[in-house]
């Protein structure tokens with residue numbers, strides 16, 4: 001993310017600001033002069049705006065996406081040792097939140113086509129101790145929610161949706177994050193809806209869960225110094241909320257731009273021996289990441305190095321599945337436990353997409369074609 005000096009950076013955070021500098025300067029100056037830096041009116045305004053956008057009644061802003069997952073799990077009233085199923089091909093946040101709260105992460109494999117956890121992956125891991133599943137909509141593509149919700153209802157388990165990479169994506173015309181018991185997101189600068197620092201939110205249709213989450217995020221209190229729960233301090237700063245109110249007005253345009261860029265990549269790469277993202281009819285993919293699959297890790301690493309030599313930055317999401325991370329070694333997983341996730345880690349490569357110009361994209365496509373011609 002910090003490779004600003006290359007010709008095509010993977011992500012250039014300065015563009016978040018420069019694209020709308022005048023409006024953002026106004027928004028920032030207003031918060032600075034008003035002085036309500038914590039819980040200012042923009043925080044509630046943003047929560048309402050996001051609730052309207054998602055078509056959900058309750059949005060609770062919080063400090064970041066990892067806190068959002070922790071708050072969601074805390075609100076469900078789970079007990080030490082209860083099992084929560086999480087996809088192993090993922091950023092560490094979901095499994096980390098589960099472990100941090102004394103619950104047991106139970107890893108599951110994912111679909112080789114869209115990288116997401118499926119009802120079948122989940123079903124294989126359900127035991128009498130399973131209380132919840134965290135469905136992560138990876139890279140902006142929707143997991144297949146109808147079978148997942150049917151399975152969860154059958155087994156009476158909670159569904160937490162992590163839309164940190166998929167805010168604005170849709171499943172059968174409805175926004176992701178609104179199907180399960182609770183939705184969680186992050187506003188980290190690389191996300192679809194981004195602030196200029198850390199931020200996150202939790203959303204739900206369940207009023208009593210929403211009340212509890214609000215309290216948990218505010219030291220477990222509703223009234224000042226009257227603490228009903230052991231909570232945490234997890235707030236979205238007023239400044240970030242004000243920025244997000246503005247950024248939310250740009251979200252659909254930004255997603256449409258990324259969809260167009262993804263289509264251009266698809267066209268430019270389709271005749272190569274490379275797997276491009278699979279199009280599922282039920283999803284509006286927001287392309288938070290555009291990930292391709294190479295034949296094997298050797299070819300992936302060669303392409304990455306070749307593009308770097310031509311001043312084009314790429315990223316590997318993810319080089320290691322969660323179940324093989326040292327942090328989870330006490331859980332006893334081993335190589336071979338989740339073959340799809342392990343295979344994906346060796347083959348996946350994310351190409352730049354956010355803030356990319358067509359000229360930059362054509363340059364990338366030309367270089368990938370040249371690489372494949374000589375491979």
Ligand SMILES: Cc1ncc(COP(=O)(O)O)c(C=O)c1O
Nearest residue numbers: 064065066091093164165186188
């Ligand atoms: C899928 C997913 N979930 C959760 C998070 C955590 O968000 P944050 O960095 O705001 O804590 C991330 C961040 O990259 C993520 O990609």
